[in-house]
Structure formats: C-alpha cells, structure tokens
Amino acid sequence: MNDAVTTVRAACPHDCPDTCAIRVTVQNGRAIRVQGDPDHPPTHGALCTKVSRYPERTYHPGRVLHPLRRTGPKGSGQFERVGWDEALSDIAARLKAIAARDPQAVVPYSYAGTMGLLQGESMDRRFFHKLGASLLDRTICASAGGEALTATYGGKIGMHVEHFAESKLIVIWGSNSIASNLHFWTFAQAAKRNGAKLVCIDPRRTETADKCHQHIALLPGTDGALALALMHELVVNDWLDHDYIERHTEGWPKLRERALQWPPERAAEVCGITAEEIRGLARDYGNTSPAAIRLNYGMQRVRGGGNAVRLVAILPCLVGAWRHRAGGLLLSSSGWFPVDRAALQRPDLIGSRKPRTINMSTIGDDLLRESSAEFGPKIEALVVYNSNPVAVAPESPKVVKGFARDDLFTVVLEQFMTDTADHADYVLPATTQLEHLDVHLSYGHSYALINEPAIAPVGEARPNTSVFRELAQRMGFDEPCFRDSDEDMARVAFAKDVSLDALRANGWVKLPLGEAPLANGGFRTPSGKCVIDSPEFGVPDHVPNYESPQGELAERFPLAMISPPARNFLNSSFVNVQSLRDIEGEPVLEMHEADALARGIAHGQPVRVFNDRGEYVCKALLSARARPGVVNGLGIWWRKLGVNGTNVNEVTHQRLTDIGRAPSFYDCLVEVAPLSAVAT
Numbered sequence: 001m002n003d004a005v006t007t008v009r010a011a012c013p014h015d016c017p018d019t020c021a022i023r024v025t026v027q028n029g030r031a032i033r034v035q036g037d038p039d040h041p042p043t044h045g046a047l048c049t050k051v052s053r054y055p056e057r058t059y060h061p062g063r064v065l066h067p068l069r070r071t072g073p074k075g076s077g078q079f080e081r082v083g084w085d086e087a088l089s090d091i092a093a094r095l096k097a098i099a100a101r102d103p104q105a106v107v108p109y110s111y112a113g114t115m116g117l118l119q120g121e122s123m124d125r126r127f128f129h130k131l132g133a134s135l136l137d138r139t140i141c142a143s144a145g146g147e148a149l150t151a152t153y154g155g156k157i158g159m160h161v162e163h164f165a166e167s168k169l170i171v172i173w174g175s176n177s178i179a180s181n182l183h184f185w186t187f188a189q190a191a192k193r194n195g196a197k198l199v200c201i202d203p204r205r206t207e208t209a210d211k212c213h214q215h216i217a218l219l220p221g222t223d224g225a226l227a228l229a230l231m232h233e234l235v236v237n238d239w240l241d242h243d244y245i246e247r248h249t250e251g252w253p254k255l256r257e258r259a260l261q262w263p264p265e266r267a268a269e270v271c272g273i274t275a276e277e278i279r280g281l282a283r284d285y286g287n288t289s290p291a292a293i294r295l296n297y298g299m300q301r302v303r304g305g306g307n308a309v310r311l312v313a314i315l316p317c318l319v320g321a322w323r324h325r326a327g328g329l330l331l332s333s334s335g336w337f338p339v340d341r342a343a344l345q346r347p348d349l350i351g352s353r354k355p356r357t358i359n360m361s362t363i364g365d366d367l368l369r370e371s372s373a374e375f376g377p378k379i380e381a382l383v384v385y386n387s388n389p390v391a392v393a394p395e396s397p398k399v400v401k402g403f404a405r406d407d408l409f410t411v412v413l414e415q416f417m418t419d420t421a422d423h424a425d426y427v428l429p430a431t432t433q434l435e436h437l438d439v440h441l442s443y444g445h446s447y448a449l450i451n452e453p454a455i456a457p458v459g460e461a462r463p464n465t466s467v468f469r470e471l472a473q474r475m476g477f478d479e480p481c482f483r484d485s486d487e488d489m490a491r492v493a494f495a496k497d498v499s500l501d502a503l504r505a506n507g508w509v510k511l512p513l514g515e516a517p518l519a520n521g522g523f524r525t526p527s528g529k530c531v532i533d534s535p536e537f538g539v540p541d542h543v544p545n546y547e548s549p550q551g552e553l554a555e556r557f558p559l560a561m562i563s564p565p566a567r568n569f570l571n572s573s574f575v576n577v578q579s580l581r582d583i584e585g586e587p588v589l590e591m592h593e594a595d596a597l598a599r600g601i602a603h604g605q606p607v608r609v610f611n612d613r614g615e616y617v618c619k620a621l622l623s624a625r626a627r628p629g630v631v632n633g634l635g636i637w638w639r640k641l642g643v644n645g646t647n648v649n650e651v652t653h654q655r656l657t658d659i660g661r662a663p664s665f666y667d668c669l670v671e672v673a674p675l676s677a678v679a680t
C-alpha cells in the first residue's frame with residue numbers, strides 16, 4: 001500500500017463569492033484534510049466552517065454510490081441499484097423517443113451546485129444544444145442584479161476585494177459577509193482597525209451588522225428608495241464629483257431630477273427608518289474618501305431588485321469613488337474573466353432551430369402546464385444536475401406537484417439523495433470536487449483557479465462531463481466536440497490571459513487588471529461610460545414590492561418575510577452534513593418580540609408560517625435579529641429534514657423581478673401563528 005502523503009491543489013466549487021484556493025492532503029488514496037491555501041492572496045489560507053469539513057461530506061454515508069432506478073412512487077425515495085450501462089442506455093432511449101416528438105419537451109435544470117466551468121457548463125450544454133432541448137434561463141439567484149449591473153457598467157465588474165482593506169468608509173449593502181463572504185470581511189476588518197467606518201444596510205440584524213459601527217434596518221425591497229434619498233442629499237449639498245459625472249456617465253440630468261423628488265423624509269417613510277439615518281449616511285458617503293460599497297444579492301430578491309441595484313451602482317460614480325483603488329463598488333467580479341463560453345458550450349450546435357426558453361424560477365408553474373401554442377410542448381423530461389429545485393425553487397407546493405407527475409421522466413445527477421433526487425426516475429452518482437478536474441472563475445475576486453482531482457471517484461460516481469459524453473455517444477451525436485476530454489475543455493475555457501499550464505503551475509492566475517480599473521472610466525458599455533439612462537430600462541426608479549406591507553394583502557398577511565441562508569448552510573448544500581445541521585439545530589423563524597407577543601407566540605414555540613400559497617412549520621425565535629414587521633425564515637432546509645416535510649419556499653412566490661427575470665423570494669408577506677391555532 002502506498003502510504004505517501006500528497007497535497008493536491010483544489011478550488012472551492014460552491015456558490016460563494018470567495019472561491020477559495022484549497023490544498024487537499026491525501027493519504028492512501030483517501031482525502032484526510034482540506035485546508036485553505038495560505039499563498040492565495042484574496043483568501044489567504046482560511047476556509048469557512050462548511051468546507052473545512054469537506055472530507056466528512058465526501059465520505060458521507062449518504063453519498064449516492066451507484067446508479068439507481070426508481071421502484072416506488074415519486075418522492076418515496078425507493079430505488080434499486082442498476083449498472084451504468086443499463087441506466088445510460090435506457091435514459092438515452094427515453095430522451096430519444098421524446099425528442100423524436102419534440103426535443104423542446106426535454107428540459108435541462110442546473111445551477112451553481114458547482115461553479116466549475118467544466119462540471120457546470122461545458123459538455124452538458126453541448127449535449128442539450130445538439131439535442132435541441134429547451135434552453136434554461138438560469139435566474140434563480142443573481143440575474144436581477146447581474147443584468148442590472150451589466151446595463152449600468154456593461155458587465156459584472158467591480159473593485160478588487162483586497163483593496164477594501166484601505167477604504168475609509170465601507171457600506172455593506174444586503175450582505176451578511178461573515179456568513180457568506182468571509183474573506184471580504186477579513187479585509188473590512190483590516191479597514192476597521194485602520195479607522196474606517198463600517199455601515200451595514202440589511203433588514204436583518206446579522207452577525208455582520210453586529211460588528212459594524214452602524215446598522216440601517218430598512219424594510220425589504222426599499223433599497224432603491226434609500227439610494228434615491230442618498231442622491232438627493234448628495235445633490236442638495238453638492239457632494240458630487242462633477243468632473244467624473246461629466247466625463248464618465250451618461251443620463252445623469254434625468255436621474256438628478258428624480259432624486260430631487262426623494263427627500264430623506266419621503267424615503268424614511270417607505271424604508272421604515274429615520275430621515276436622520278439617511279442624512280447621516282449621505283454625509284458620510286459624500287465626505288469620506290475612499291468610500292466603497294460591498295453590494296450583495298440579498299437586496300435584489302424583490303420585484304424592484306434590478307432597479308435598486310442600478311441605483312446603488314450609480315452612487316460611486318456620483319462621488320467619484322472609482323478614482324481610488326479602495327473606492328467604488330463590488331457586487332460581482334465575474335465579468336472580468338475572459339471565459340470562452342462559445343468554445344465550452346457550443347451554442348452553434350443548435351443550428352437554425354430556435355428552442356424555447358424555460359425560466360428555472362417558474363419551474364413550479366411550467367411543470368404543470370399543458371402543451372399550447374404559447375408555451376410549446378408540455379415538459380416530458382427533466383435532467384437535473386448541480387441543483388435541488390424541489391427544495392430551492394419558489395412556491396414549492398407547485399414544484400413538488402410538478403415533480404410528482406407520473407408522466408414526467410426525471411434524471412438527477414447527484415451526490416446525495418436530496419428532495420429532488422427522491423422524485424427521480426434515475427439517480428446517477430456524481431463526483432464531488434475532490435474527484436474531478438475543473439477550472440474556476442470567481443465572482444468575488446479576480447483570480448482564476450484550477451481544481452485538480454485529489455482522489456479517485458467514490459463508489460461508481462462519475463463527473464457530469466463524463467455522463468453527458470456517454471449519453472451523447474448513445475444518442476449518436478458524432479461531432480468531434482463530444483469526444484473532448486475534460487483537459488481539452490479546460491484548455492479552451494478561458495479565451496486569453498489564463499492558460500491551463502499557468503493554472504497548473506501556480507494553482508491560480510491573477511487577471512491583468514488595473515488596480516483602480518474604472519478610475520478613468522472605461523466601463524464596458526458601448527460608450528465606455530456608466531449608463532444611467534438605459535435604452536432598455538430607462539432611468540432607474542424605486543419599484544415597490546409585489547407584496548407590500550402597505551398594500552391590501554397586508555390586512556391578512558401583515559409580516560414581510562425574508563429567507564436568508566442559515567450560517568452553516570449554503571443554499572441547500574450541507575444541510576445533510578450532520579455536524580453542520582447540529583449547529584443549526586432545526587428550522588427557525590426569527591421574530592421581533594413585539595410581533596411575537598401580539599400573536600401569543602413564545603420563544604422556542606413551534607409556529608405555522610402561512611399565506612395563500614402554503615404553510616411552513618418551524619420554531620419561533622424571539623430575536624433582536626428581526627426588526628418589527630419583518631420575519632426571517634432562515635434557509636434552505638431540505639424539506640425531508642425539516643418539520644412536516646416543508647421548508648420556507650412553501651410560502652414564496654414565482655413572480656419575477658423587474659430586470660433579469662429572477663425570483664423575488666424576499667418580497668413575500670406571511671402571517672405567523674402558534675402551531676396549535678386553527679388557520680384563518
């Protein structure tokens with residue numbers, strides 16, 4: 001037996017802006033330890049609690065080790081073991097038969113279960129493009145903010161995260177950084193030690209808010225109103241960088257007029273905060289340099305999320321914050337990476353066909369739709385990978401009903417028996433990050449990374465790329481691209497600046513960007529300027545929530561609910577890791593004491609969280625983390641590990657954001673009652 005200890009370079013694949021560089025220690029073919037790589041500048045050797053337990057997840061007794069075929073009713077979790085050859089041949093035959101009627105009846109469903117370019121968006125896309133399957137609009141998390149940022153800056157681009165350490169004012173807007181952006185938080189703390197002021201804007205008093213100098217607990221979905229009022233103050237006090245505005249923005253005069261209609265008193269009423277809080281923040285923002293904003297995706301999960309992101313993204317241009325490398329804004333840095341998606345995904349394989357597009361955020365409705373001229377064919381087959389829609393898609397009563405359809409053929413590539421895998425006809429065992437090759441961009445820093453396989457696949461698990469390569473062969477797809485190896489695809493993943501050889505040599509490659517990349521304009525828009533009056537979206541405005549505490553619906557459902565991630569989970573990943581679940585305990589709803597007392601709810605009592613869409617059972621925590629009028633349903637529990645087989649998406653809805661066609665999870669009114677009370 002070879003008992004030599006080796007260290008392998010890896011990258012964290014999870015949906016987190018940090019994309020940590022990892023070193024995996026392997027002994028006797030077994031991964032015994034994962035550690036952060038201390039040489040990687042933006043993540044410098046620290047992993048979060050979740051991923052530092054990766055061996056526990058990799059060798060988890062619940063890993064799917066063999067292909068499985070359903071034997072019981074959908075959702076029952078009853079399966080039998082089958083061989084790969086039998087499973088793949090049957091799947092290919094079933095897909096072929098459906099595609100012969102209409103390939104659009106086949107729908108892929110994937111998201112960021114891995115952020116890797118190979119296992120997430122390469123051979124799978126080639127396969128579905130060649131098949132002519134429906135396209136998938138991947139909107140579930142970030143498309144409102146992403147498209148808003150692109151409309152404004154021309155791409156998902158922003159500051160280098162390292163430079164936050166030099167900022168003098170940091171506004172953390174819609175982000176619980178300690179839980180979900182740990183390495184940014186390290187830089188923010190360094191700034192704090194150097195005298196910077198930290199302000200947190202979040203409806204929830206998060207662990208991050210606890211550690212900032214100021215917390216502005218606005219109502220969900222009112223960020224646009226706050227940004228407009230900040231602009232009002234910048235204008236009336238002339239805290240503006242006229243030269244930067246003149247040279248590097250277009251459309252400001254119209255927005256200036258709109259901002260003047262938003263004095264702090266008006267915004268304060270909408271946001272549920274005081275006018276003095278707004279004035280104070282504007283004073284700080286207009287008079288501190290360098291000032292930086294760490295915007296995150298929490299605040300764009302409401303009807304007006306896209307407009308709100310555009311408004312916030314314009315602020316650094318108004319004060320010229322971009323002139324300094326420690327000023328500006330970071331929502332996402334992914335647009336800096338020269339990913340060659342045409343080479344990876346081969347959209348040319350679609351040819352002259354024009355497949356319809358299914359929005360992943362409305363899968364609940366779409367699985368229940370019949371064929372029609374408007375919709376196209378009824379969905380007959382779903383192939384799910386890197387995602388757990390039964391737990392994470394909004395309005396889960398409809399999602400579950402759709403996945404339970406007997407006439408739906410469902411294939412799930414998974415590491416574990418998730419809520420979604422329970423509804424599959426076939427479950428195919430997927431490798432974890434320690435078992436396959438991948439290359440990565442980041443949306444929180446500017447380093448590309450490699451992930452080398454550290455161990456052989458556990459059980460009979462296979463990489464996603466291998467599964468789609470095999471399926472392509474069985475479908476008779478004979479283009480040479482279906483024979484590309486993972487290494488072949490890794491070589492073409494980045495169009496320039498990042499070679500596989502350089503990644504292999506160093507573990508990562510820093511993109512050749514300027515230190516203050518927007519100091520002299522250079523936005524990626526056609527004009528090179530920050531676009532304020534967009535040809536597509538006009539001048540940004542505050543867009544009220546679908547479900548507003550001021551509206552009629554609030555008479556029956558008066559509490560606004562947000563559903564941010566529990567600290568030890570990452571979307572629905574890690575919920576099945578016992579040691580992490582033990583820390584979280586059980587599904588909880590944070591409530592302000594006044595809201596709980598008004599409903600006769602005691603701390604720790606089981607409650608029903610409900611509206612017209614459904615009912616979620618969990619435990620009430622009376623907590624200062626919740627502001628009056630807002631409850632925090634921490635997610636995202638697997639339904640089968642929650643109470644009564646429900647999770648927080650039982651009550652969320654499928655209406656979409658103003659920009660980016662994204663779900664508005666945090667735009668949701670509910671009522672809460674002790675579990676024993678009868679529904680009204």
Ligand code: SF4
Nearest residue numbers: 012016019020048051
């Ligand atoms: S989840 Fe984020 S912080 Fe944790 S290891 Fe992965 S990239 Fe790093």
